[in-house]
Amino acid sequence: AGDSACEEAHYLSKLCKKVTMLVRSEKFRASRIMEDRVRKTENIEILMHTETVEVLGDGQVVTGVKVVNRASGETREIPATGFFVAIGHQPNTEIFKDYITLDGTGYVINIPGTSKTNVAGVFVAGDAADHVYRQAITAAGTGCMAALDAERYLASKE
16 A cells, blocks of 8 residues: 555556555555545545455456455455556665665665766666656666766766
8 A cells, every 4th residue: 555556546547447456454655645546536445454365367367356354354256357466666676785875675876866876887777766757768868867977987087
């Protein structure tokens, strides 16, 4: 029930007749505005304390989801024609943790307005640093920034 899950549920609510949002805990972790947006969307049903046990189907088509309510222990099946997982994003940066400064969720911390990291000559671009937009176009833009920063860095070493 973080921002990523709320964003995805709200987006799907515009495409689907009904969205069932499974929340594993007793409360949302999303920002208040995102939680309110989801709660006010009529075709989103929120099931608290609920997690997925099994996605049901014939191997080709999803027909439902078997869930369990963690508070009551009750298991039930929810009919569904699709299943989307949105449990947040974690960048694949673990390999760099001993060298480059990462934030608490694993994103590379850059010097604001640049692609520079805490290590001279090491630059970051795309989803490794972007925990907000995570889009191909912003990755391309920061990739260009990193290339220019690297070019300037190398030129300064001549």
